[in-house]
Amino acid sequence: MIKVADVTKKFGKVLAVDSVTLDVQQGESIALLGANGAGKSTLIKCILGLLDYRGEIEIQGHNIKENPKFSKSLIGYVPQDPLFYDMKTVSILEFFGSIRGVDDKRINNLLNLVGLEDHKNKLSSELSGGMRQRLSFAIGLLSDPPVLILDEPTSNLDANARGDFLNLVKEHKDQGKTVLFSSHRLDEVYFIADRVLFMKSGRVILDEKPENLASSLGIKVKINLRIPESSIGDAISILNKEGFVSVGSNGSGLYVEVEEGNRALPFEKLIKNNIPIEDFSLQESSMETVINHIEANGY
Amino acid sequence: MDTKNILLIMKKEAGESLKNRWFVLYTICFSALALLVLLFSTMGGDIAGYSGFGRTAASLINLVLLFIPLIAIITGGVSISNERENGTLPYLLSHPISKNEIFVGKFLGLLITIWFSILLGFGLAGVGVAIIGQQGDISGYLLTVLLSALLAACFLSIGFLVSVYSGKASKAIGISVFLWLFFIILGDLGIMGTTVAMDLGIKQVFALALLNPTEVFKVASVLVLSPRFEILGPVGVYAIRTFGQQGVFYLLFSILIFWTLIPLGYGYLVFTRLRREEK
Numbered sequence: 259m260i261k262v263a264d265v266t267k268k269f270g271k272v273l274a275v276d277s278v279t280l281d282v283q284q285g286e287s288i289a290l291l292g293a294n295g296a297g298k299s300t301l302i303k304c305i306l307g308l309l310d311y312r313g314e315i316e317i318q319g320h321n322i323k324e325n326p327k328f329s330k331s332l333i334g335y336v337p338q339d340p341l342f343y344d345m346k347t348v349s350i351l352e353f354f355g356s357i358r359g360v361d362d363k364r365i366n367n368l369l370n371l372v373g374l375e376d377h378k379n380k381l382s383s384e385l386s387g388g389m390r391q392r393l394s395f396a397i398g399l400l401s402d403p404p405v406l407i408l409d410e411p412t413s414n415l416d417a418n419a420r421g422d423f424l425n426l427v428k429e430h431k432d433q434g435k436t437v438l439f440s441s442h443r444l445d446e447v448y449f450i451a452d453r454v455l456f457m458k459s460g461r462v463i464l465d466e467k468p469e470n471l472a473s474s475l476g477i478k479v480k481i482n483l484r485i486p487e488s489s490i491g492d493a494i495s496i497l498n499k500e501g502f503v504s505v506g507s508n509g510s511g512l513y514v515e516v517e518e519g520n521r522a523l524p525f526e527k528l529i530k531n532n533i534p535i536e537d538f539s540l541q542e543s544s545m546e547t548v549i550n551h552i553e554a555n556g557y
Numbered sequence: 558m559d560t561k562n563i564l565l566i567m568k569k570e571a572g573e574s575l576k577n578r579w580f581v582l583y584t585i586c587f588s589a590l591a592l593l594v595l596l597f598s599t600m601g602g603d604i605a606g607y608s609g610f611g612r613t614a615a616s617l618i619n620l621v622l623l624f625i626p627l628i629a630i631i632t633g634g635v636s637i638s639n640e641r642e643n644g645t646l647p648y649l650l651s652h653p654i655s656k657n658e659i660f661v662g663k664f665l666g667l668l669i670t671i672w673f674s675i676l677l678g679f680g681l682a683g684v685g686v687a688i689i690g691q692q693g694d695i696s697g698y699l700l701t702v703l704l705s706a707l708l709a710a711c712f713l714s715i716g717f718l719v720s721v722y723s724g725k726a727s728k729a730i731g732i733s734v735f736l737w738l739f740f741i742i743l744g745d746l747g748i749m750g751t752t753v754a755m756d757l758g759i760k761q762v763f764a765l766a767l768l769n770p771t772e773v774f775k776v777a778s779v780l781v782l783s784p785r786f787e788i789l790g791p792v793g794v795y796a797i798r799t800f801g802q803q804g805v806f807y808l809l810f811s812i813l814i815f816w817t818l819i820p821l822g823y824g825y826l827v828f829t830r831l832r833r834e835e836k
Contacts, residue, residue, distance in 0.1 A: 303647075307650075307651075308650055326653075327655060330653040339644075341643055341645050342648075343573070343645060353565070357562060357652050357653060358653065
C-alpha cells in the first residue's frame, strides 16, 4: 500500500532522512518512533509529497512525484497541530470536501462520527484542542481514503481527548485502513500498531512488533512493593537468590525490575516465602526509557 | 489544472477578503473619497478642458494612484506568505490540489475583490455625476476605470511575486510598502533627478517613465481624458507625435499588461516549480 524506496532528504547539509526503505501492507498499522529530530515528521512529509526528496514513494502503486494529486487523494492526513482557516467547522469540512469531491451527506455523517455535530457552526478558533484534532481526523476521512497518516496526533491532547481520539483511530484501523503514525507514547503504540519502526538520525534502525519491543530491547518494568519494614532485608535476599538483578530498598518497601511478561514472578516468590505484600505500584517503561535504551545500545 | 479547485480557492479568497476589516475599511475609504472628489470637482466650471465625467475621472486618478497600488501590493504580498506562516499552506497541499491551482485561484479571487472595490468607488462617483446631471466623456471615464483595474492587477502581481519569496507576512508587507513607496514617490523623484543629473533628452525621459507602471498609468489616464496633447508636456507631445494618440495608448496599455504578466508569471514559476514548502 505504501512503498518507500531508498528515500533521502537533506535540509542544507543536515541529513534528515537517510536512505529509508519501508513497505506497508494494506490494513497494516505502523508506528514511527524516535526522539525529536529523528526524521519521523520529515519522512511523513515526504510521503505526503510536501517535500522534495531523493528516492521513490508509491501509494497503492502511484508514484507521489509523478501523480501527486491522485496519490494524495488516497491519503487522509492528520497533522500534529492542525491549522485551519478561520471558518465555521462545517465550512472547513465543506471546503476540503469540495477538493475531494464529497457530498453534504458524507460531511454530516463525519460530523456525527467525530462528535462535532453540535459544534458545526463554531469557528475553528473557538474549538478546543481535542475538537480540532477530531475535525482534522474528519477531514482526513472525507473521501474515505485507504491510507491514514497521523503525525503525533495526540501530542496536544489531554488524557480524555487522547483516549477518544485513539478509539476513533483504532476503529478505522480495524475496518481495514492502512495507518502510519508517529508517536511519543508507548501506550498508543501498543494500542494501535502492528509494527514499530524506530528512527534515529534519519534512519530506520529497528523494525519490530510492539509485543516484542520490550523483550527484544530488554526493557524492564519497575515494580514498587510495600512490605513491613522488618521483612525488607529478607525480601531483597530472596529476590536476589531467585535471580532478580535490580532489587533495592525504596523507603516503604522495595523495588524490583522484571522483564515484560514476568510481572507476577516477584509476587509469587515473596508470598511463597511468607513475605506479606501490603501494596504495589507499577512503573511502566516510558518512551524516554525506550529511546534512551536504544540510543545507549546503538540499535 | 482543475477548474473546480481554482473556483473553490477563488471563492475562499474573495470570501475572506470581503470579511477582512482592513479590506472593508479600504473599500469604504476609497468609495467615500471618490464621492468627496466628485463633490469638489463639481464645484467649479470647466477646468483645463475637463467637465462632468472627465473631471471626476481626472480627480480620481490621484486617488487611484495612491490607494490602489498600496492595497493591491499588500494584498498580494500577504496572500501566500500569510498561509505559509500560519501553516495552512502545507496542510492545504497535503490534499489533492496543486500549487498551480492554488496560485491561480488566489490571484483571481483577490483580483476580483480589488476590482469590486474599484468599481464600487468609481461606480458611486459615476452615479453621483449622473444624478447631478453633468455631461462629459463617459468613454474616457470607463477607460480610466479599465486602466485602474489594470493598475490593480499589475500591483497585485508584483505583490504575489513578493509573497512567493516571503516566509512571513510581516516581511512581505515590509517589502511591499517599500516597493509602493519606490514606485509612487521615489519613481517620480528618480525620473526628475536622473533627468536633471544626466541631462536626458525627451526620448530618454519617455523611456524612463515607461519603466514605472504608476507613471504609465498616469500618462495613459491623462491621455484618455484630455483632448489637449500639450497637457502631457513636451514628453507627451513627443510620444504622441512619434506613436500617434492611439499608438501611445496601446503602448501604455501593453506596458501595464506586461507589468502584470511578467511578475505574475515569474511568481507562478517560483511558487510552482522552484520553491518547495520545506517547513
